Amino acid sequence: MAKRSYDLLFKLLLIGDSGVGKTCILFRFSDDAFNTTFISTIGIDFKIKTIELKGKKIKLQIWDTAGQERFHTITTSYYRGAMGIMLVYDITQPKSFDNIAKWLRNIEEHANEDVEKMLLGNKCDMEDRRAISRERGEDIARQHGIRFLETSAKANINVERAFYELSEAILDKGPNKDKIPEAQPLPKPRSELSKCCN
Amino acid sequence: MSANGVLPSRVEQLKSRELLVEERMHLRQKEYVNIQSFHFFLATWNVNGQSPSATESLEPWLTACTPETPTFYVIGFQELDLDKRAYVIETSLREQEWQRTLEAALRKKAAYKLVRVIRLVGMMLLVYVLEKHAGHVKNVAAAHVGTGIMGWMGNKGGVGIRLEFHGSELCFVSAHFAAHTEEVERRNEDFRNICERMVFNQLQFPKRIKDHDIIMWLGDFNYRIFQLSRPEVQQLISEDRLADLVLYDQLQREMSQQKVFHGFREGRIRFRPTYKYDVGTDRWDSSEKSRVPSWCDRILWKAKDGEEVRQVVYGSAMELRLSDHKPVIGIFDVGVKVVDKSRQKKVYENVLKEIDREENLFIPQATIDCNDFDLGELTFVQQVTRTLTVANNGQVPVVFEFIAKPHSTSYCQEWLKITPQRSFLSQGDVCYVELQVYVDKRTVAGLTSGATTLDDILVLHLDGGKDFFITLHGQYRPSCFGIPLETLAAMPTAVRAPPPAITEQTLISFDNSPTTPSTTSLPVDPHRTPAHIPVEVWMMLRHLYAVSSDIPDLFLQPGPPDEVEKIRDHLDGRLPLPLPGSGHSVAEALLLYFDSLPDPLVPYRLYHECLDAGANWSACRFVLEKFPKAHRETFKAFIVLLRKLQRHWDQHPSSDVGTLEVIADLVLKLPVELSKALSGMGQVGKGVARQAISRKKTAFLQQFLINRLDDEPIIPAELTSPATVVTTFPVTFD
Numbered sequence: 001m002a003k004r005s006y007d008l009l010f011k012l013l014l015i016g017d018s019g020v021g022k023t024c025i026l027f028r029f030s031d032d033a034f035n036t037t038f039i040s041t042i043g044i045d046f047k048i049k050t051i052e053l054k055g056k057k058i059k060l061q062i063w064d065t066a067g068q069e070r071f072h073t074i075t076t077s078y079y080r081g082a083m084g085i086m087l088v089y090d091i092t093q094p095k096s097f098d099n100i101a102k103w104l105r106n107i108e109e110h111a112n113e114d115v116e117k118m119l120l121g122n123k124c125d126m127e128d129r130r131a132i133s134r135e136r137g138e139d140i141a142r143q144h145g146i147r148f149l150e151t152s153a154k155a156n157i158n159v160e161r162a163f164y165e166l167s168e169a170i171l172d173k174g175p176n177k178d179k180i181p182e183a184q185p186l187p188k189p190r191s192e193l194s195k196c197c198n
Numbered sequence: 199m200s201a202n203g204v205l206p207s208r209v210e211q212l213k214s215r216e217l218l219v220e221e222r223m224h225l226r227q228k229e230y231v232n233i234q235s236f237h238f239f240l241a242t243w244n245v246n247g248q249s250p251s252a253t254e255s256l257e258p259w260l261t262a263c264t265p266e267t268p269t270f271y272v273i274g275f276q277e278l279d280l281d282k283r284a285y286v287i288e289t290s291l292r293e294q295e296w297q298r299t300l301e302a303a304l305r306k307k308a309a310y311k312l313v314r315v316i317r318l319v320g321m322m323l324l325v326y327v328l329e330k331h332a333g334h335v336k337n338v339a340a341a342h343v344g345t346g347i348m349g350w351m352g353n354k355g356g357v358g359i360r361l362e363f364h365g366s367e368l369c370f371v372s373a374h375f376a377a378h379t380e381e382v383e384r385r386n387e388d389f390r391n392i393c394e395r396m397v398f399n400q401l402q403f404p405k406r407i408k409d410h411d412i413i414m415w416l417g418d419f420n421y422r423i424f425q426l427s428r429p430e431v432q433q434l435i436s437e438d439r440l441a442d443l444v445l446y447d448q449l450q451r452e453m454s455q456q457k458v459f460h461g462f463r464e465g466r467i468r469f470r471p472t473y474k475y476d477v478g479t480d481r482w483d484s485s486e487k488s489r490v491p492s493w494c495d496r497i498l499w500k501a502k503d504g505e506e507v508r509q510v511v512y513g514s515a516m517e518l519r520l521s522d523h524k525p526v527i528g529i530f531d532v533g534v535k536v537v538d539k540s541r542q543k544k545v546y547e548n549v550l551k552e553i554d555r556e557e558n559l560f561i562p563q564a565t566i567d568c569n570d571f572d573l574g575e576l577t578f579v580q581q582v583t584r585t586l587t588v589a590n591n592g593q594v595p596v597v598f599e600f601i602a603k604p605h606s607t608s609y610c611q612e613w614l615k616i617t618p619q620r621s622f623l624s625q626g627d628v629c630y631v632e633l634q635v636y637v638d639k640r641t642v643a644g645l646t647s648g649a650t651t652l653d654d655i656l657v658l659h660l661d662g663g664k665d666f667f668i669t670l671h672g673q674y675r676p677s678c679f680g681i682p683l684e685t686l687a688a689m690p691t692a693v694r695a696p697p698p699a700i701t702e703q704t705l706i707s708f709d710n711s712p713t714t715p716s717t718t719s720l721p722v723d724p725h726r727t728p729a730h731i732p733v734e735v736w737m738m739l740r741h742l743y744a745v746s747s748d749i750p751d752l753f754l755q756p757g758p759p760d761e762v763e764k765i766r767d768h769l770d771g772r773l774p775l776p777l778p779g780s781g782h783s784v785a786e787a788l789l790l791y792f793d794s795l796p797d798p799l800v801p802y803r804l805y806h807e808c809l810d811a812g813a814n815w816s817a818c819r820f821v822l823e824k825f826p827k828a829h830r831e832t833f834k835a836f837i838v839l840l841r842k843l844q845r846h847w848d849q850h851p852s853s854d855v856g857t858l859e860v861i862a863d864l865v866l867k868l869p870v871e872l873s874k875a876l877s878g879m880g881q882v883g884k885g886v887a888r889q890a891i892s893r894k895k896t897a898f899l900q901q902f903l904i905n906r907l908d909d910e911p912i913i914p915a916e917l918t919s920p921a922t923v924v925t926t927f928p929v930t931f932d
Contacts, residue, residue: 030558042569043657045664048557050550057550059215071667074657077604 007056016088017096018067021122024153079111092129117146125155222549230542231535239268242416243525247280250299259515271326274372316340319352323372339398356392365535369410373417386458421449422492462498465512472524497528506533562663563592573672578679586631590623597661642680643796678734683828686732692772730831734769743913749781757783798867812897862895
């Protein structure tokens with residue numbers, strides 16, 4: 001048995017249009033389950049999951065964000081401090097694919113400079129309703145130099161792999177003081193969100 | 199964030215999780231270990247201070263009695279060194295002599311590795327392991343406890359070695375208890391003492407003897423045969439009736455009464471008493487002390503529930519004669535927990551998953567009953583209240599708090615009040631949060647102009663947990679309050695049609711109305727209002743001019759609640775006079791209107807000029823000419839009203855106290871940048887500056903009250919004839 005249970009703590013973030021399946025991806029990964037009823041995430045939530053990578057125990061704190069347009073100015077304030085961001089689109093919804101550029105701009109503006117990014121084309125089990133080919137997904141990922149996977153939270157395709165690959169990319173970047181557990185409170189999503197009285 | 203301080207730091211959290219993982223793994227050990235039996239050879243000998251004999255081989259004792267190759271040899275000695283110097287000298291020649299001799303004997307059997315040796319004066323314990331198994335021995339530690347002279351010296355006591363072999367924790371203690379037949383209680387005490395005082399401190403978490411899976415004691419415990427004479431004992435031995443003799447053994451007696459070695463087991467004794475012999479022989483002690491033969495030298499063990507220990511041999515080696523004791527041996531098959539790596543990995547992954555699940559479960563959780571509030575349509579000074587229910591449906595207490603959004607200094611818009619803004623919820627508790635929407639003089643101008651809307655997104659944060667976004671949206675229904683003077687003066691129609699319930703009635707009965715009954719917007723004739731004065735302001739001035747002369751504390755005392763709302767509706771519908779409500783309320787509404795203006799009655803840009811003109815009438819007149827028309831005409835009409843009121847104040851001087859100052863403060867409003875400068879000053883300086891400014895403001899108004907302009911408007915002294923007015927609003931005249 002390993003002497004230490006946790007070597008590192010990574011903060012990951014799921015972003016993308018409303019309804020692409022961010023919450024389902026997280027639910028599949030953390031609870032290995034799937035729920036077909038759609039409940040829009042109105043806010044920010046997170047889950048904990050421990051994985052083992054290259055002999056290291058890594059505690060992932062995965063933040064799930066509201067995708068709705070009207071919340072964008074608020075949700076972008078949670079980007080800071082994220083070490084990895086998963087940008088999700090829905091292969092059956094062209095609009096969600098078209099918005100990738102906008103989401104990438106958001107990352108550029110609000111996330112840490114060295115954040116690891118990954119593009120996920122979710123709902124790949126719905127071949128009959130596919131609107132975005134895998135090639136188009138690969139192309140746009142290549143253009144922006146980011147990792148790409150097609151996933152299905154429902155059919156449990158590539159979900160675990162996506163989190164492991166993103167975590168490995170963060171791990172491979174070498175020592176980074178953010179990743180080493182240090183005497184710091186658990187990361188909070190926002191430093192700019194502060195309490196204030198009317 | 200404030201509550202972060204309460205949370206343990208990241209390191210502490212991870213460390214506590216680590217311990218949790220270890221504990222869970224330990225609890226589930228059965229799922230990933232196999233019990234595998236290993237041969238353990240235990241031996242003890244009181245050598246009476248002798249060096250190893252050059253002629254006498256140790257083979258009969260250590261190697262000849264078993265065809266097997268034991269995995270472990272655990273060998274204890276007592277009275278290794280009777281030299282008194284051994285009490286104080288750390289090294290002992292005897293130790294090395296005996297160790298060498300032992301190792302020479304073991305080497306004949308197989309390749310053994312010394313795990314650990316410990317010696318306290320004459321007591322020595324050595325543990326050897328077969329070399330090929332050495333890699334599975336971990337966390338070895340040794341300790342000693344002296345119970346001899348003065349209760350702590352090392353002539354009596356115990357030495358212990360503990361180790362982990364595969365997944366089992368083993369502890370061996372070699373002891374030498376107090377001598378003499380009558381000292382039974384002392385011996386029991388020695389046992390308790392060693393148990394209490396022996397601590398293996400070298401480990402990360404110190405352990406005691408009792409903390410082990412398997413505990414084995416060996417040594418000269420010195421318990422004797424009692425109640426029998428020496429001839430009787432010798433008789434029983436010679437008849438080979440050892441089972442009968444054991445009944446007189448002090449140790450077995452004490453153990454049956456649970457006075458010592460509680461929970462320990464001993465194999466059946468089938469060997470002759472090991473003490474006391476004439477050295478070099480197998481003859482019983484022939485000295486004048488003539489000791490009664492006894493089983494001083496013993497081996498006992500104790501295993502935790504489920505551990506497997508089976509004794510194969512329990513005997514003594516009569517062939518060794520250099521001491522007055524015979525050595526004793528115990529051979530055991532010990533079931534050791536051997537870890538199955540692949541099963542261990544599975545359990546480990548399971549444990550991590552389980553802890554993740556629990557940690558997720560213990561994240562503060564709550565539900566809210568609504569995240570989208572429709573406030574409906576609301577207008578100036580109309581209060582709308584919505585209730586948000588926050589319920590703690592999680593496993594831990596929750597602290598929730600409304601926090602500011604990015605680029606925002608406040609957690610909600612100015613027209614909203616949230617009670618409570620922060621609260622604590624026990625598990626299962628519910629909190630009703632009041633969201634009060636109220637458009638007042640601070641926010642009305644912005645909403646009127648469209649610069650702001652009745653929209654907001656609240657961020658409700660759970661300490662250490664999620665954030666909810668709560669959306670509020672409503673429509674602001676404009677009122678005359680908050681509309682700039684020029685705009686309002688230029689409006690040909692009422693801000694709002696009168697409420698349907700009273701429309702028809704009021705229109706039909708309206709006095710001198712030029713409008714047709716089908717038009718609902720103009721119940722008051724704007725042509726009768728002087729140019730550039732808003733109809734609504736004129737209505738209030740007229741009302742006050744007609745009714746107010748004998749109302750005390752006008753402009754100082756507010757009217758009954760809700761009346762301002764009725765006046766607002768009346769004004770917004772431009773309904774016929776009189777206005778509903780008391781004179782106090784109408785005066786309040788008039789001041790409220792002035793106070794809600796985006797640019798006050800005296801425009802901000804002319805503020806300083808007015809203050810400077812105060813003492814000089816022509817300067818005052820000059821600056822008035824610079825007022826925008828609507829401001830100027832309204833100002834003049836207001837002065838006419840004030841002059842009438844002033845005559846009243848002259849009769850009742852007490853009413854006058856402060857009234858003009860209050861009015862002056864609202865009419866001549868401090869520009870924003872100046873009020874900031876004031877707030878930067880100290881308390882005393884602020885007070886002095888305020889007083890000076892207040893004097894200048896009232897001086898400016900006084901100029902207009904004392905002197906008279908040629909073109910002042912004439913306010914009718916009478917309201918519309920009461921007989922012709924039918925109104926559904928209650929009208930009160932104070």
